[in-house]
Amino acid sequence: MPIGIDTFRSISSLDLGRLKTDGDKLVSGKQSFLGRAIGIITGARQQENKAIYDSFKQALTDKYGDIGKDVLSSIKPGDRTRLSSATIKQVLVTTESLKHQYQSLGIPYNEKTRIGRCLDHNLTGPMKKLGSGAFNTVYLGKYKHPGGKVIGGVFKKEVAGGGGWVASMTGINMKNPQLGMRNIATYQLNKMLGFNVIPSTEFGAHGGELGVVMGLAPGTSPSKSHTFEITSERVKNTRLARLAEPKFQAQLMKMTPGELKGNAEYFGLEELRFDGKRLIAKGDVQVKLDFKDPTLRKELNKLQWMDALCGQGDRHCGNYFVERGANGHVTRVTGIDNDQSFGEALHDPNGIMYKPDFLHNGFRGCHMPTIIDRETVEAFKLLTPEKIEETLTGLLTGDEISACKDRLQAIKVQIGTLETNGKVINPDQWGGELATQSLLDKDSSYVARDNKRINHLLFEYGEVVK
């Protein structure tokens, strides 16, 4: 009977002296995988040289293919000649588990889906669990890539299923939606376009579980609890605006302390109270986004074109990050949760637009933009169907790639129309009047749509109450 991974697990917990003895016996008998592995491990401890590491790598590759090779390759070069029994065990267990997960999730193992850079061996410290929910477990870690560069990454386990309304309406296989592949495909196209609006995305593993790692080091928004008076000027164009209206303040004044507390919580505030006729609030405040910021406009516009190409039907103001520099100006926009994309039935990029009818009321996207800058135009001119084929093969089906090519063609037509109509601007003109006027329609502009939504969640505070 072949000796399996379970047998190795139990044996590998023993000391290496025992391993050597057992290994020698096994090696002298049947030349099983286990026997070979133990022989190689024992040799590695004795000789501590790269040749033994390579032998072990070959043995792993023989049994597990490229997954085994990649898992082992993730070990830091300096550690490769000092393979401990614990490391060997971890490599074997991880490899066996990952191979099974790739197979059960129907993910092919190829150059675009391979792991190797984001494994537990590469972590520079323990993973940090983010969030508090019992579900949606996400980890933040720092990975030291084989080249030596340290990258922050957010890991989320890949699971079967998960296709939603958008997936079902755009032709994504609901039995096997392969959401991780769609995230990676989005990143690869972003890279091909040179857009930098999608974080690096690749498969990785944590605790032996396969998942997607987004190269992201999310900063925490500086927030501090402040006490301030609700005035119409202070909460203008924010979600708190209604609290400044006299008719609502009059009603709030009649409420019991408990009711007032409930209303404060609803607005995300710690407290609402009256000081005479003044309505006082206490809560965290953040500086609101300035949608006139040229970089915010430019990057959101690029993200919108990116979503049109990918057929990303669920872009809402909660699944992109806006990074700001020390001066408060926007430096980057990054779209995440890119898995509701690349449906094979979505040939028209405008098909992701929300409309109230039953065929479109679950989409959260927009019509293609009505303005574009020259950099983005050039990027799309250089993007050919052949490049799309090359970028997406191995990640998506032929029909999904074909639909993406159709969307590219529609985007090129739209760009041609914008060129004809004088709606192509220079990259430094996003703060200008033409851009402003072209970004007012919420059906065709994330800027217009989210200016209203986001700034109702954030607000700028002025003088605080002493």
Place this chain on the structure above:
Amino acid sequence: MTEETITDPANDAVQGKAIESAKAVFSGESLRFPFVPDAMIGLIRPLGDRIFGTRDLNMELYALDPFVTELEQRAVDDYLLMGFDGHGISSQALHYFLVCGPLALFLQLTWANPFADEATSRRRIEGALGLAESLFFDITTAVEKGSISPGQRLVVVESDFSTSRWGWTQGTAPLALEEDPSALFVAHMKIREILSQ
């Protein structure tokens, strides 16, 4: 989900097990359990992973809008749906849909977003669920007092991912809802105003 709930969810509902399971899910999130009208308590059954309700579920809660526009497509029986749904990392939310008599309320509030401030998210959910309960009782009182016409229904949609809005409707008439990021608050204040007249 247990094998029993898969094979016979209705049985669970009758035995009251489902609502206990639902409470356990919310307790696991350290969130208050949403208000359930008395008439619906025995009808709650498991509908999916962390999702409970009183009607068949043929589309995801996360989509939200199909549930709203359904009101103008056909006469919808009273129902309650609640639970956690979403995808990806940041697109996760608590959902609470209550269609009951004169009220149709749809809440979709971000939860388990690792990049959001947990305390603020929890406060917002607790506050919104509290207002939802208060709104239900206030509008019921308004109906009993005859302050609201028979057949008239208040529709409130509050979402962190879609447009929040509110307004009145009658039967399956087309919805004409006013966009308002504080839709639940404004609707509640409106009912309070009606009651005070």
